[in-house]
Amino acid sequence: xxxxxxxxxxxxxxxxxxxxxxxxxxxxxxxxxxxxxxxxxxxxxxxxxxxxxxxxxxxxxxxxxxxxxxxxxxxxxxxxxxxxxxxxxxxxxxxxxxxxxxxxxxxxxxxxxxxxxxxxxxxxxxxxxxxxxxxxxxxxxxxxxxxxxxxxxxxxxxxxxxxxxxxxxxxxxxxxxxxxxxx
Amino acid sequence: xxxxxxxxxxxxxxxxxxxxxxxxxxxxxxxxxxxxxxxxxxxxxxxxxxxxxxxxxxxxxxxxxxxxxxxxxxxxxxxxxxxxxxxxxxxxxxxxxxxxxxxxxxxxxxxxxxxxxxxxxxxxxxxxxxxxxxxxxxxxxxxxxxxxxxxxxxxxxxxxxxxxxxxxxxxxxxxxxxxxxxxxxxxxxxxxxxxxxxxxxxxxxxxxxxxxxxxxxxxxxxxxxxxxxxxxxxxxxxxxxxxxxxxxxxxxxxxxxxxxxxxxxxxxxxxxxxxxxxxxxxxxxxxxxxxxxxxxxxxxxxxxxxxxxxxxxxxxxxxxxxxxxxxxxxxxxxxxxxxxxxxxxxxxxxxxxxxxxxxxxxxxxxxxxxxxxxxxxxxxxxxxxxxxxxxxxxxxxxxxxxxxxxxxxxxxxxxxxxxxxxxxxxxxxxxxxxxxxxxxxxxxxxxxxxxxxxxxx
Numbered sequence: 052x053x054x055x056x057x058x059x060x061x062x063x064x065x066x067x068x069x070x071x072x073x074x075x076x077x078x079x080x081x082x083x084x085x086x087x088x089x090x091x092x093x094x095x096x097x098x099x100x101x102x103x104x105x106x107x108x109x110x111x112x113x114x115x116x117x118x119x120x121x122x123x124x125x126x127x128x129x130x131x132x133x134x135x136x137x138x139x140x141x142x143x144x145x146x147x148x149x150x151x152x153x154x155x156x157x158x159x160x161x162x163x164x165x166x167x168x169x170x171x172x173x174x175x176x177x178x179x180x181x182x183x184x185x186x187x188x189x190x191x192x193x194x195x196x197x198x199x200x201x202x203x204x205x206x207x208x209x210x211x212x213x214x215x216x217x218x219x220x221x222x223x224x225x226x227x228x229x230x231x232x233x234x
Numbered sequence: 235x236x237x238x239x240x241x242x243x244x245x246x247x248x249x250x251x252x253x254x255x256x257x258x259x260x261x262x263x264x265x266x267x268x269x270x271x272x273x274x275x276x277x278x279x280x281x282x283x284x285x286x287x288x289x290x291x292x293x294x295x296x297x298x299x300x301x302x303x304x305x306x307x308x309x310x311x312x313x314x315x316x317x318x319x320x321x322x323x324x325x326x327x328x329x330x331x332x333x334x335x336x337x338x339x340x341x342x343x344x345x346x347x348x349x350x351x352x353x354x355x356x357x358x359x360x361x362x363x364x365x366x367x368x369x370x371x372x373x374x375x376x377x378x379x380x381x382x383x384x385x386x387x388x389x390x391x392x393x394x395x396x397x398x399x400x401x402x403x404x405x406x407x408x409x410x411x412x413x414x415x416x417x418x419x420x421x422x423x424x425x426x427x428x429x430x431x432x433x434x435x436x437x438x439x440x441x442x443x444x445x446x447x448x449x450x451x452x453x454x455x456x457x458x459x460x461x462x463x464x465x466x467x468x469x470x471x472x473x474x475x476x477x478x479x480x481x482x483x484x485x486x487x488x489x490x491x492x493x494x495x496x497x498x499x500x501x502x503x504x505x506x507x508x509x510x511x512x513x514x515x516x517x518x519x520x521x522x523x524x525x526x527x528x529x530x531x532x533x534x535x536x537x538x539x540x541x542x543x544x545x546x547x548x549x550x551x552x553x554x555x556x557x558x559x560x561x562x563x564x565x566x567x568x569x570x571x572x573x574x575x576x577x578x579x580x581x582x583x584x585x586x587x588x589x590x591x592x593x594x595x596x597x598x599x600x601x602x603x604x605x606x607x608x609x610x611x612x613x614x615x616x617x618x619x620x621x622x623x624x625x626x627x628x629x630x631x632x633x634x635x636x637x638x639x640x641x642x643x644x645x646x647x648x649x650x651x652x653x654x655x656x657x658x659x660x661x662x663x664x665x666x667x668x669x670x671x672x673x674x675x676x677x678x679x680x681x682x683x684x685x686x687x688x689x690x691x
Contacts, residue, residue: 096676112454112461113457134381134392157392157398159472164404167405174416178455184444194427198259199256199259
């Protein structure tokens with residue numbers, strides 16, 4: 052039975068724990084070659100090379116940030132233009148009402164503000180945070196993933212018995228441990 | 235650890251041998267989770283909290299009686315509050331420069347000091363943000379600075395540098411808080427997973443937002459952190475440039491200078507590096523962090539302070555040279571008054587503390603002598619406050635109209651507000667010391683792995 056959780060993956064499967072990032076990376080490569088596609092890595096820091104193997108790329112985040120910046124700049128300038136030119140024009144010695152150089156700094160700052168807020172919100176959305184409980188937290192030894200162990204979660208494949216294959220791909224010992232993850 | 239390291243290799247080391255990812259994680263999180271609160275913490279926190287109480291009294295009395303309790307009067311309407319504001323926001327900027335700018339340059343010494351610098355920034359910004367509000371005569375109208383729809387059909391004056399500054403400081407508060415918090419998330423998750431007491435699990439569990447450290451999380455995290463760093467570095471320069479424009483935008487002699495924005499940014503960098511040094515030097519001993527905050531860190535921070543001091547000294551020269559070069563009479567009056575007049579002792583104190591004393595840091599032995607370096611940094615922090623004071627008061631006391639020349643004499647409430655704001659900062663920082671990991675654990679784990687891969691450190 053596959054239980055879909057908010058993280059987008061079924062949690063039923065196996066969790067292999069490694070002591071070193073290099074051993075984890077090597078095993079991940081082997082798993083990919085053996086045709087496992089639904090994998091996730093949990094690590095105490097970002098391991099170079101994992102993103103390529105799992106096809107992860109934060110494509111949307113920079114786009115959202117740029118869009119937010121443009122929106123913030125246009126909106127920020129419009130706010131000042133509206134206030135100083137349209138809603139409450141003040142004639143001071145005949146100087147131009149649309150004094151855009153004087154609006155430039157606040158335009159930049161407001162663009163920065165929208166970037167900061169939109170970036171953080173988008174980050175939360177893509178990481179599905181805040182999410183105080185996730186079934187993965189119940190997996191044995193998961194708390195080590197935020198300290199010094201490198202975990203690969205391998206989804207159970209429908210109608211296939213991968214136990215033996217995994218034993219071959221990820222030999223126990225040498226700091227590797229495989230646990231079943233209940234759904 | 236020896237006081238005078240032998241080889242060049244020893245001096246360049248950002249992590250001492252024997253430090254592992256596991257030992258860093260255990261040590262830094264145990265400081266927060268397991269260790270009994272040490273005596274020095276209680277003493278330091280007690281004193282800070284006392285000063286903070288003084289701040290509450292000073293501000294409370296101000297709220298009752300108004301700004302008349304201060305020494306300000308026409309034409310010196312900007313007294314301590316504005317000098318304090320510029321001083322605090324300057325020190326904050328130094329912290330962001332370390333954590334954002336040197337993230338972009340991928341400097342390996344940044345990892346161990348960034349958390350201290352960012353935490354310092356957050357509480358400095360808090361102190362800075364309060365100052366302009368309490369300086370308003372009718373502080374309860376401060377929300378008039380927001381462009382909100384109102385029945386008076388009024389708008390804030392968007393063309394005024396003072397309003398730019400309001401926007402800038404608002405964005406900077408939000409930015410430094412978010413940058414700090416995002417960088418904390420993985421470490422909060424580590425604390426959550428290591429915590430044994432229930433309140434700790436609940437507290438750090440809530441704060442960590444459910445961080446899992448999955449590849450998806452790290453991928454997004456790295457992108458966001460890079461974007462934030464790329465934004466914060468120019469933002470912090472813009473903040474202090476705008477603070478400079480607060481002054482340069484006025485016609486007051488001595489303020490109306492095109493060099494003010496970079497002049498202020500250099501001063502901000504100098505005072506910021508000095509505060510980080512003043513925090514790092516005692517903390518690496520008190521928190522037993524000498525393994526990850528090495529002499530290399532001290533050396534780099536001292537060099538940065540020296541660089542900033544040279545940049546600032548150049549501005550000091552220009553500040554004196556330009557009035558004579560232009561031949562503007564009022565500006566010459568202000569400069570000669572600063573050099574020889576009532577405020578001359580203050581002026582020369584700032585020159586000595588910010589420009590002359592840091593020059594001893596050219597010598598490596600002196601640079602690595604921590605007690606001496608601490609004193610130089612303290613001198614710079616005091617000197618930078620004096621600089622702000624001289625800029626604010628020195629120009630106003632010799633303005634265009636001779637009939638209004640006046641001398642500013644601070645009252646006891648001026649000093650209480652200044653000392654109290656230091657209490658506010660230290661109270662916040664001591665609390666952070668107790669509840670937040672003072673070193674970025676995940677960055678150090680990554681750094682240790684990289685150093686190992688490069689083959690020895």
